[in-house]
Structures are given as C-alpha cells and as structure tokens.
Amino acid sequence: MVRMLPNIIRNLFSKPVTVKHPFVKREPFPGHRGMITFDMKKCDLCQDCERLCPPVAIKVDPEAKTITYDPFKCIYCYLCVTNCLQRAIRGGPAYTPPAYQKEIVYYKPEE
Amino acid sequence: MSKGAATRKYTVFPFGPQHPVLPEPIQLRFTVDEEKIVDVGVNVGYIHRGVERACELNDYQRNVYLCERVCGICNVMHALCYCMALEKLVDVEVPERAQYLRVIWAELNRLESHLLWLGLLADAMGFESLFMQFWRDREIVMDLQERTGGNRVIPSTCVVGGVRRDILKSLAERFREDMVELRRRVDKLAPVILKDPAFKRRTVGKGVLSYNDALMLGAVGPTGRGSGLVKDIRLEGYQAYKHLKFEPVVEKDGDVYARTLVRFYEVYQAIDLILEALESMPEGEIRVKPEKWPEGEAVARVEQPRGELFYYVKGNGTNRLERVKIRTPTLANIPPLLAMLPGYEVADIPVIVLSIDPCIACTERITQVKKGGGS
Numbered sequence A: 001m002v003r004m005l006p007n008i009i010r011n012l013f014s015k016p017v018t019v020k021h022p023f024v025k026r027e028p029f030p031g032h033r034g035m036i037t038f039d040m041k042k043c044d045l046c047q048d049c050e051r052l053c054p055p056v057a058i059k060v061d062p063e064a065k066t067i068t069y070d071p072f073k074c075i076y077c078y079l080c081v082t083n084c085l086q087r088a089i090r091g092g093p094a095y096t097p098p099a100y101q102k103e104i105v106y107y108k109p110e111e
Numbered sequence B: 001m002s003k004g005a006a007t008r009k010y011t012v013f014p015f016g017p018q019h020p021v022l023p024e025p026i027q028l029r030f031t032v033d034e035e036k037i038v039d040v041g042v043n044v045g046y047i048h049r050g051v052e053r054a055c056e057l058n059d060y061q062r063n064v065y066l067c068e069r070v071c072g073i074c075n076v077m078h079a080l081c082y083c084m085a086l087e088k089l090v091d092v093e094v095p096e097r098a099q100y101l102r103v104i105w106a107e108l109n110r111l112e113s114h115l116l117w118l119g120l121l122a123d124a125m126g127f128e129s130l131f132m133q134f135w136r137d138r139e140i141v142m143d144l145q146e147r148t149g150g151n152r153v154i155p156s157t158c159v160v161g162g163v164r165r166d167i168l169k170s171l172a173e174r175f176r177e178d179m180v181e182l183r184r185r186v187d188k189l190a191p192v193i194l195k196d197p198a199f200k201r202r203t204v205g206k207g208v209l210s211y212n213d214a215l216m217l218g219a220v221g222p223t224g225r226g227s228g229l230v231k232d233i234r235l236e237g238y239q240a241y242k243h244l245k246f247e248p249v250v251e252k253d254g255d256v257y258a259r260t261l262v263r264f265y266e267v268y269q270a271i272d273l274i275l276e277a278l279e280s281m282p283e284g285e286i287r288v289k290p291e292k293w294p295e296g297e298a299v300a301r302v303e304q305p306r307g308e309l310f311y312y313v314k315g316n317g318t319n320r321l322e323r324v325k326i327r328t329p330t331l332a333n334i335p336p337l338l339a340m341l342p343g344y345e346v347a348d349i350p351v352i353v354l355s356i357d358p359c360i361a362c363t364e365r366i367t368q369v370k371k372g373g374g375s
C-alpha cells in the first residue's frame, strides 16, 4: 500500500494517455502516407498507375477519359504516387474520410 | 480416486476455433481427467488465405506488398525475407545503408511484437493493468513506425534491392530519444515481471518443455531459447547483423516464465541493437534497381519475433514467380506446444498456449479436406 501511494496520487493529477477522439483529432506525422487525389489536368491517361497498383485500386479508361479510384481497396503503398511520370497523383499526411460510395470517379476535363 | 486407469472416464472437449482467450482460430482437442490434461490434438486450417498462390499471379516486385500482409505484426520481417530470397535470384547487392535501415525496422517490429505479447500474456492471466501499461508503452514504437515508415502498422519500406525511405539526421535524433524513453518505461515495468509473486505463480513451472524435447520437436525462436536451445538466425549475420554485437538471450528452465524472460530481455536487446545501428549507420545509397528477371531457386531465413521464418522462391526468367513457399515459426512451434500441455490444469491452458506466441493466420498454408465434407 505504501509503495502504491505515490502512484495513486500521481494518477489522480496526471492527464489520461488516451486522446478524446471525436473532439481531439490525432494529426498524422509529416511522412505519413495518406489520402490520394488525382490531378486530371496533368494526367495523360497512360495507365502506368493501373499496372503498378498491387491491389488494383485504380482503373484507367482511356476511351471515356476517366480514372476510377477505390480508396477502400488502396493499401497506401504510394507506388502510383512515386511512379506517375506526369506527377498527377498527389498524396500527403491526411486520413481518408468515410464515404457513402466506394469508388471515386475522376473525369478528364475537355481541352 | 481408487478406480484403475482402464475404467477411468476421460472427458474430451474442444478448445477453439472460437474462444475468448484465443485471438486466432486454432482448435485444440483436450482429453482431460477431471481438471488434468491427459492428451491433446490439434486442428488448423480455418483461415487458409491462399497467399502462396496469389504470389504466383503478381509480378515479383509487387509481391512484397502481399508478403508483408501475411502477418501484420512482423510485416517487415516477411518483406525482408522475401526480398533477401529474391535478391539472390536477381543478383543485386543491397547497399550498406539500406541493410542497416532494414535492421532498424526489423528490430522495431520485434519491439512491437514482444511488447504486444507481454501485454497479451498479462491479459490471459487476468492482469489487466499490466496489459494496459505494456500497450501504452508500445505506442512509442507504433508512432516511430509512422514517423519513419509512413504507416502505423505496415510501413512498406523494403523493396527488392534496398529500402524506399531513409532515416534523416533529425529523425534519427528523435528516434534515439524515443528509444531511451522506452527503455526508461520498460525499466519501470521490470519489477512486475521479475519479482511479482502473482505473476510467478501463474508462470513458473507451467508448460515445461525440456531441452531434448525442444531439440527433437524443432522448437524455434523464444520457445526454443526458453528451453536452453541456442538457436537464433541473426547469428548467421544476414543484412547488417554481421556488424552488430549481440548475444542471443537463452534461459534454461523451459517453462512459461523462462519464455517470458527471453522475450522481456529481447526487448532490451532490440533497443540496444537499434541504438547501435543508428550510431554506426554509414552514409550512401539506399536502393539499387535489379536489372534482370528472377531465375533459379533460392531460400532465405530471418529471425522473426516468434522464431525462424523461411521463404523459398523459384523464378523462371519472367516477371512472375513459379513458386513461393512460406514457413512461419508458429508452424514449427505447434508440435512443442502439444508436448508441453499434458499434465497441467485446464486453467493453465490460456497461459501455456499463449507462451509460444501463436500467430495462426500466418501459419495456414494447408487445408485438409476430408471426403464427405468437414475438415
């Protein structure tokens, strides 16, 4: 009991270790591999990203000029981000938000 | 009890595949005499995922991401072992700095796994506060993985030919501080593991595996080292381990407590190895591009937190592999587990089963299907 006393007193006044989640957001660290977005102005629909992606989360349709990306299949390996020659895929330290539909379709704007 | 053994009635009951103390599906069939375990049988194959087959369908560079996902906890080890096997096939020499970085991430994995296991052991014997404290301290390791690798659980840093990320000077400084802090926190928990009478009553003398049994049944990793077997693949000096100084942790008693001590001291060992690797890491390249397709056969072995991990790969000169064979340490540790259970009480089952650190999902490479249904 005597040995436990300092611990008990310290625990009474110290802050909890856990984060109060919905009110306090835990920010990812700078090097974190997070959410991916496509810049369709730069993309030339070369399909490199589709060939590289390990879980096949990207589908490029050169006919319809669209990219279909499934953030829930994506494993955030960033192979596509580092290998896109046009630098059209951007990623950064941000968590992927919840969504209603699984696939996100990007359209290439007309010139 | 004056009944003879011939007339004695035994009870047989299944333990698992779904059970509160088992995080993963393995079925153990116990034959018990009142509270005493007489015999035990095993049944695995509930979550066969077909990883080996999937490895033959992907191109070999992308297999790294698949192999990493064989086990979430020791993911770097799986990627490392796969890359080591393939580097033999495509003849690339990994740059020195990349070897050190791989060792750092691998030891970070070991820290993560052992702290997780120490927590789970405390949980299995109902010691909730110790469980919480180990998992709180494990957060330091998880945060470091996210900081250096880019992802909290699976950093995906190994590739065939090197690593994808470097640890810069400023980050290395932070790394060092965190490791010192982690050591300070583990020091605080040490008296519980080393002295606490309640902890010892649940572990000392339970699930004894003798040196000869460990040798005969092929125990690997902390399970073998807890029985006095000096068997650590890191001693072979793969990657940067040949430049680092360390002694394998070996305990003689062979009981659950000995295995706990091995893992507990390996936490310190991993911290020391990381600090030493950070100190002596040379400058230079971190990645070389392989120039040819894999051809021929190769094997690689790596010391995982649970024991020896084994990869066999066979290439045929195209970008797909012909065969990949994975053997995880839990498969090797199941026969020793069956040998250590008989003779103990039913209440000891959770602690003894957990003492080999079972990771069943990684183990499943076969499913037996009996004629007429059932497995």
Ligand code: SF4
Binding pocket: A038, A042, A043, A044, A045, A046, A047, A048, A049, A050, A060, A083, A084, A085, A086, A087, A088, A089
């Ligand atoms: S995003 Fe990049 S890699 Fe993918 S199709 Fe467009 S240009 Fe090619």
Ligand code: SF4
Binding pocket: A036, A052, A053, A054, A055, A056, A057, A058, A073, A074, A075, A076, A077, A078, A079, A080, A081
């Ligand atoms: S990050 Fe990896 S998994 Fe995600 S879309 Fe890019 S290549 Fe595919």
